[in-house]
Amino acid sequence: MNKYTRMSEEWDRWLDASLDKGCRTQDIVAAMVAAHYDTAYAERTVAERQARRSQPAPVVAGPYRYGAPTIRHRNNTIATADRTVRVTMRIEQPVVAVLDDVFSPEECDAVVALARARLQPSATLSPTTGENQVKEHRTSQGAFLDDSDEPLLQRLNRRIAEIMNQPVENGEALHVLHYGVGAEYKPHHDYFDPSNTGFAATLKRGGQRVATLIIYLNDVEEAGDTVFPKLGLSIVPRKGSAVYFEYVNEAGQLDEASLHGGAPVERGEKWVATKWVRQGVFK
Numbered sequence: 001m002n003k004y005t006r007m008s009e010e011w012d013r014w015l016d017a018s019l020d021k022g023c024r025t026q027d028i029v030a031a032m033v034a035a036h037y038d039t040a041y042a043e044r045t046v047a048e049r050q051a052r053r054s055q056p057a058p059v060v061a062g063p064y065r066y067g068a069p070t071i072r073h074r075n076n077t078i079a080t081a082d083r084t085v086r087v088t089m090r091i092e093q094p095v096v097a098v099l100d101d102v103f104s105p106e107e108c109d110a111v112v113a114l115a116r117a118r119l120q121p122s123a124t125l126s127p128t129t130g131e132n133q134v135k136e137h138r139t140s141q142g143a144f145l146d147d148s149d150e151p152l153l154q155r156l157n158r159r160i161a162e163i164m165n166q167p168v169e170n171g172e173a174l175h176v177l178h179y180g181v182g183a184e185y186k187p188h189h190d191y192f193d194p195s196n197t198g199f200a201a202t203l204k205r206g207g208q209r210v211a212t213l214i215i216y217l218n219d220v221e222e223a224g225d226t227v228f229p230k231l232g233l234s235i236v237p238r239k240g241s242a243v244y245f246e247y248v249n250e251a252g253q254l255d256e257a258s259l260h261g262g263a264p265v266e267r268g269e270k271w272v273a274t275k276w277v278r279q280g281v282f283k
């Protein structure tokens with residue numbers, strides 16, 4: 001009997017559904033072979049589909065269309081497995097929420113202690129070359145915290161995933177920033193502009209960033225707000241609280257209204273932990 005080397009629409013949908021469900025490659029290929037698909041064709045088709053699906057979604061032109069928020073912030077609290085977080089402010093378009101009691105004071109101190117030894121001058125990705133570059137628009141120090149042998153970080157990352165209503169695997173490592181007096185992070189977007197070739201490599205690591213949670217790890221004596229210039233909004237840092245925002249919809253559009261920055265610290269110091277979440281698994 002001849003082996004099939006073309007796929008019907010029905011099988012095409014089945015392939016996407018199987019990948020959505022997280023079925024293993026070899027099981028999908030085996031099911032196709034059992035249904036008389038040519039083995040090499042089945043292997044190639046599944047591999048190509050997986051590669052295509054890991055590319056960022058194409059960006060749709062026109063004004064940003066708001067869909068349903070990903071975060072479940074309609075109620076006054078968000079319950080997670082180990083802590084109840086309070087919602088103290090929400091904006092609908094763009095989706096922004098200020099949350100209290102995200103970390104306990106002791107958890108904030110522990111994260112600062114873990115980060116302190118690993119701080120490096122903050123770098124940003126060059127939009128043209130994709131390389132890390134230290135720039136004066138980001139005069140803070142930062143560190144990515146690997147959670148592989150840190151139960152505390154694993155627990156916090158699980159809590160953050162629950163708050164953000166995202167799979168924990170889609171999150172980048174927790175990033176801690178330290179600002180001294182005068183240090184700031186000028187307004188920017190957390191998403192990567194796909195028209196900049198330098199971002200191609202990072203976009204392959206799980207697609208676009210879709211949402212951010214910035215957790216304040218200390219009280220700042222004066223200034224150092226997180227500012228959203230297009231919204232006229234300033235969030236005053238408060239130890240253990242956080243600001244959450246979303247900026248990519250299902251069509252892959254990017255919301256420019258999510259522009260934000262860390263205003264200069266005028267007195268004291270500022271510590272934050274940032275969680276950036278991707279469209280897919282971050283690798």
Ligand SMILES: O=C(O)CCC(=O)C(=O)O
Binds near residue numbers: 212260
């Ligand atoms: O420090 C802040 O308030 C902003 C930090 C920020 O924008 C980021 O980590 O992406």
Ligand SMILES: [Fe+2]
Binds near residue numbers: 188189190
């Ligand atoms: Fe940011």
